Amino acid sequence: MRIPSETPIRWGILGTGFIAGAQTRDLVENGFTVQAVGSRSVESSRAFADRFRIATAHQSYEDLAADPEVDVIYVATPHPFHRDNALLALNAGKHVLVEKSFTMNAREAREITDLAESKGLVALEAMWTRFLxxxxxxxxxxxxxxxxxxxxxxxxxxxxxxxxxxxxxxxxxxxxxxxxxxxxxxxxxxxxxxxxxxxxxxxxxxxxxxxxxxxxxxxxxxxxxxxxxxxxxxxxxxxxxxxxxxxxxxxxxxxxxxxxxxxxxxxxxxxxxxxDQPVTGRGMQYQAAELERLVRAGETAGSMLPPEETVGIMAAMDEIRRQIGLAYAADTEVVA
The missing domain is CATH 3.30.360.10 (Dihydrodipicolinate Reductase; domain 2)
Known part of the structure; x- marks a missing residue:
């Protein structure tokens, strides 16, 4: 899904919490095109859209994913929901920028990266520090x-x-x-x-x-x-x-x-x-720029944070959790 350089890449924001606001502010203030936002409540979605002057406020994540005017979805929900939200967006043909931690475990991370690769879409972890x-x-x-x-x-x-x-x-x-x-x-x-x-x-x-x-x-x-x-x-x-x-x-x-x-x-x-090089805003625009670069180049993986490394990071945290005895419900869920 390569997008020509003269065509704006249109962002959708999935979630309306603090980190969604931080990312959206850096997008808007640095000239990115934020087209839509989706929330589980229409009131939250409309308030977020008004705050950032976003054209479309969807009353569900499903509506956001189905929006034909959206090319990329930023997944900004808590990490237990990242897998389902990212798969929803990818299955709708959208590239995804997924907040960290990317998922709850390496198995979920692999599901996302495999689906993105099979569809020729970008699934980039929003580890914004990497791109500063x-x-x-x-x-x-x-x-x-x-x-x-x-x-x-x-x-x-x-x-x-x-x-x-x-x-x-x-x-x-x-x-x-x-x-x-x-x-x-x-x-x-x-x-x-x-x-x-x-x-x-x-x-x-x-x-x-x-x-x-x-x-x-x-x-x-x-x-x-x-x-x-x-x-x-x-x-x-x-x-x-x-x-x-x-x-x-x-x-x-x-x-x-x-x-x-x-x-x-x-x-x-x-x-x-x-x-000592100051940046504008929080600095989250750099990860968005990398995602757009990949999309325009028709690539699904870059060198700064390839999908395989994201899966590896989740696997390392799985091992740490095993050693310290920290388990979550997602670790034992069977995915159909």
Whole structure:
């Protein structure tokens, strides 16, 4: 479904929560065409459409998926619903940008990516950090060999979030816990720099509701490299990240997964590069631009975050959950 460069790619927004608003704001403010929004309630859909001056407000996800004026659907619902929402859109012939965590597990992720590939459609994980300018520059520095052989990646994502046991983040029925909401960021970063690990060692402590309050994991690689990742939903930290090589290191400032500065140091502590490029808005327009690039090129996978890597990230989180004893209903569901 290649779309010519002179033809606007029309976006539909599935869901009307906080993250849907953040993505839509960056789309609108950066010249993307947002055509429609869909919600489970017509009131929510109309309010969202009015807020962002969107032409069409649908009263259901099904109506949004069936809209012939929509080319791409951004899936912004909570992750237990990503599989069904993404399959709905793909079966209607729409490309999808799916919020992270992409799904509840690797099996669901594989369903989405396989269906997209079979239909010649793009299914891109909305791990917006991957597409930010500072991350692109970090990958260039590593490829150039500036800091030598990569030995270690260290990344944290710790926040102080609502403690209400009924809140989505604390509710196992809604995929609650630190890992899927917060841990996916440092885990994706480890995959970005070092690839899939050979083995994983994980531990966690749990909330009274049975989800992980904090989780830490060490990713071990065949060449001896390691990634140390951690997440916490009731205690905040500086949320920095570091890539350590044999000839130097990269220190990414607070909050590392947002568009922030970083500094490259030699092994002796000399500053080799200071990177600080501000971006407009939150920076979520870059992942949308990558999806549009793929669509216009008639491609279904790019190098910055290919579908196979998204499935691999979900598989790594499946293994972490196995080790810490965190299971969800989706893990045992039989899909017809």
């Amino acid at each position: 300018p500072h991350m692109i520059r970090i990958r260039e520095i590593i490829r150039e060999g500036t800091i030598g052989e990569i030995r270690k990646v260290v990344a944290s994502h710790n926040q102080r979030l609502p403690k209400d046991p009924l809140h989505r983040l604390n509710n196992p029925a809604l995929g609650g816990g630190a890992l899927l909401d917060l841990g996916v960021y440092p885990i994706s970063f480890a995959f970005d720099i070092l690839g899939a690990p050979e083995t994983i060692d994980a531990s966690a402590s749990m909330t009274a509701t049975g989800v992980d309050r904090q989780t830490a994991a060490v990713f071990n690689y065949a060449n001896g490299a390691q990634a140390i990742v951690d997440c916490d939903l009731d205690a905040a930290s500086a949320n920095r990240a570091m890539v350590v090589g044999t000839e130097g290191y990269i220190d990414i400032e607070h909050t590392w997964y947002m568009p922030v500065p970083f500094t490259v140091f030699s092994g002796d502590g000399e500053v080799l590069e200071r990177y």
